[in-house]
Amino acid sequence: MEITTEKTDNNMKKRKHSEKCEMEQSSMWKNLPNDILEQIMKRLPLREYLAMKAICFPWWISVSNVTARDNCRPLLELPLILLRNKDSMFYSLSTESLHRPKTQLFDDNQFCFGSVEGWLIVGDYALKPFMTFFILNPVTNIKLMLPPLVYIPFSARIEGDLYVEKMVVSFETSSTLNIAILLSDFNNIVVYNPLDDVWTTIKPFKGMGTILDMEIIGSKLYIAINKDSDSILSVCDLNGTTDGPPKAEVLTKLPLLTPTDSIKLEEDDMIFIIHFLGKDEALKELYFICMVCILTPVKVARIEVYKLDMNKEPIEWQSVRLDDRVAFVSSCKSMIISRDKLNYNKELISGNSVYFGVTIPFIPSCYGSSSKVLKLGKFCLTDSSIKYFPVQTSSDSGVPYPIWVVPSL
Amino acid sequence: MAAEKSSIKIITLIAADGSVFEVEPNIVKEMKTVQSYIDELDQNTVSIPLPNVFGNDLAMIIEYCKKHASEEETKEAKEEFDFEFVKRMKSDDKLRLLQAASYLNMESFLQFMAKAIAAEIENQSVEFVRDYFQIESDFTPEEEAELRKENEWAFK
Numbered sequence: 135m136e137i138t139t140e141k142t143d144n145n146m147k148k149r150k151h152s153e154k155c156e157m158e159q160s161s162m163w164k165n166l167p168n169d170i171l172e173q174i175m176k177r178l179p180l181r182e183y184l185a186m187k188a189i190c191f192p193w194w195i196s197v198s199n200v201t202a203r204d205n206c207r208p209l210l211e212l213p214l215i216l217l218r219n220k221d222s223m224f225y226s227l228s229t230e231s232l233h234r235p236k237t238q239l240f241d242d243n244q245f246c247f248g249s250v251e252g253w254l255i256v257g258d259y260a261l262k263p264f265m266t267f268f269i270l271n272p273v274t275n276i277k278l279m280l281p282p283l284v285y286i287p288f289s290a291r292i293e294g295d296l297y298v299e300k301m302v303v304s305f306e307t308s309s310t311l312n313i314a315i316l317l318s319d320f321n322n323i324v325v326y327n328p329l330d331d332v333w334t335t336i337k338p339f340k341g342m343g344t345i346l347d348m349e350i351i352g353s354k355l356y357i358a359i360n361k362d363s364d365s366i367l368s369v370c371d372l373n374g375t376t377d378g379p380p381k382a383e384v385l386t387k388l389p390l391l392t393p394t395d396s397i398k399l400e401e402d403d404m405i406f407i408i409h410f411l412g413k414d415e416a417l418k419e420l421y422f423i424c425m426v427c428i429l430t431p432v433k434v435a436r437i438e439v440y441k442l443d444m445n446k447e448p449i450e451w452q453s454v455r456l457d458d459r460v461a462f463v464s465s466c467k468s469m470i471i472s473r474d475k476l477n478y479n480k481e482l483i484s485g486n487s488v489y490f491g492v493t494i495p496f497i498p499s500c501y502g503s504s505s506k507v508l509k510l511g512k513f514c515l516t517d518s519s520i521k522y523f524p525v526q527t528s529s530d531s532g533v534p535y536p537i538w539v540v541p542s543l
Numbered sequence: 544m545a546a547e548k549s550s551i552k553i554i555t556l557i558a559a560d561g562s563v564f565e566v567e568p569n570i571v572k573e574m575k576t577v578q579s580y581i582d583e584l585d586q587n588t589v590s591i592p593l594p595n596v597f598g599n600d601l602a603m604i605i606e607y608c609k610k611h612a613s614e615e616e617t618k619e620a621k622e623e624f625d626f627e628f629v630k631r632m633k634s635d636d637k638l639r640l641l642q643a644a645s646y647l648n649m650e651s652f653l654q655f656m657a658k659a660i661a662a663e664i665e666n667q668s669v670e671f672v673r674d675y676f677q678i679e680s681d682f683t684p685e686e687e688a689e690l691r692k693e694n695e696w697a698f699k
Contacts, residue, residue, distance in 0.1 A: 163638065163676040163677055163678055164676075170642065170645050173641075174641075174657045174661050177657055177658050177661035178664060178665060179665060182661075182664050182665055184694040185694060186672070187690065187694060188669045188682075188687070189669065189672055189673055189678055189680070190673070193678075
């Protein structure tokens with residue numbers, strides 16, 4: 135008995151001793167200095183970066199302090215494609231599969247019309263003909279209201295209801311928030327003037343024509359317009375005017391492809407060309423991307439990339455290789471990102487390539503009626519090779535509209 | 544003065560456990576804490592106690608510095624060395640070396656270690672990270688659930 139007791143005591147002592155050691159060890163890592171934690175955190179992808187907050191209470195405090203500062207961001211995530219329909223999901227390039235958000239992102243009246251940095255730009259039709267807008271961060275679920283749009287200009291509608299097609303937002307400085315909304319007649323743009331806090335509808339061209347796309351850099355709104363004889367790029371300074379609504383000025387012509395340019399076509403082939411304006415957020419450069427699709431059956435035939443050269447007089451487009459950059463194009467959001475910024479995903483993403491997410495009208499050869507087809511894929515500019523990413527979406531929630539977004543805090 | 548300083552041939556580093564390392568001046572250049580100490584002194588021989596760094600760790604740091612300070616080694620050879628260097632460390636070693644790097648104010652080595660640790664945490668769960676750093680959760684189950692909800696960015 136005595137021996138056993140002694141043994142137990144010894145064991146207890148040992149355990150106490152080892153517990154003490156462990157406690158010292160443990161508290162050492164628990165109280166990791168902020169600068170060391172920072173060094174680790176800025177090398178983590180977003181998910182693990184966020185998880186550092188949930189380790190223990192001292193870390194929760196440190197991580198909260200670290201994340202509040204601008205100089206310790208997680209690694210840049212690969213853009214995701216939001217597939218907008220009744221049942222919005224994300225497509226991830228890294229897993230090549232669909233992911234459903236934990237909480238439903240939008241209700242039945244809400245639609246995503248674009249993205250800015252890590253935020254989805256969402257419009258709400260609940261109060262039609264009035265409309266409200268907000269931006270939503272799908273990572274943090276934070277929602278910020280944008281200045282409410284008073285009234286959708288029904289006078290501009292051609293037939294039926296007028297809807298929003300695309301939205302661009304820039305908030306480079308917190309004091310100036312610039313917003314532009316492309317309406318579904320592809321003729322009118324509603325712009326927000328931050329100085330007067332008013333919305334104005336502008337038609338950026340005279341006569342008949344179509345707006346192909348728009349993009350915002352700072353307070354400058356660039357608009358690609360297709361008119362019968364002329365295809366032009368106009369620019370509109372949303373801050374610039376104190377007298378009257380902002381005016382669009384013609385900047386240069388657009389390098390439009392003729393459909394037969396170096397594409398081998400069969401006799402029955404139908405062609406569909408999609409144009410995108412996109413930007414390199416870091417370098418403030420504007421790109422124009424032409425995508426030629428063959429509709430029978432639907433496939434991408436060719437993609438051309440042009441960069442606006444602002445230093446030349448007159449200003450003009452240059453046909454460019456993307457080299458170590460990558461373009462992500464979709465009708466609601468297009469962007470160009472340097473692969474260096476995507477460093478941890480370098481093997482996943484090939485340079486000089488255009489990743490596309492488009493909904494293309496599909497015309498079955500024997501029927502007159504058209505439907506739509508979703509195509510996700512990668513077009514390599516070096517050898518014109520194409521890789522498609524097949525996506526299975528449920529048929530009853532409609533063909534989704536793809537929108538690129540870079541998840542961030 | 545400058546001439547006198549450059550006459551320092553050997554620097555002696557004394558680790559927490561008393562083990563002694565003699566190194567050449569170019570090896571400690573990266574250790575800003577040590578270098579500033581040397582700069583302040585006006586002596587031919589220097590002996591520096593490092594009470595926060597253990598001998599084993601200091602040996603590894605010196606090995607790393609020697610490799611990287613060498614002008615004969617190719618970039619590829621250094622990368623190969625880095626790879627093997629990380630491979631033979633346990634997680635505990637990495638954390639201690641990271642702290643040592645911070646204490647010695649070794650910028651590039653600190654970054655190197657932080658990268659190695661980040662690589663291990665990547666794609667891992669909260670539980671894994673806790674185990675890795677030997678930390679026990681001090682949150683209540685309610686707090687834990689709340690945190691998870693707050694940071695549950697979509698996937699998984």
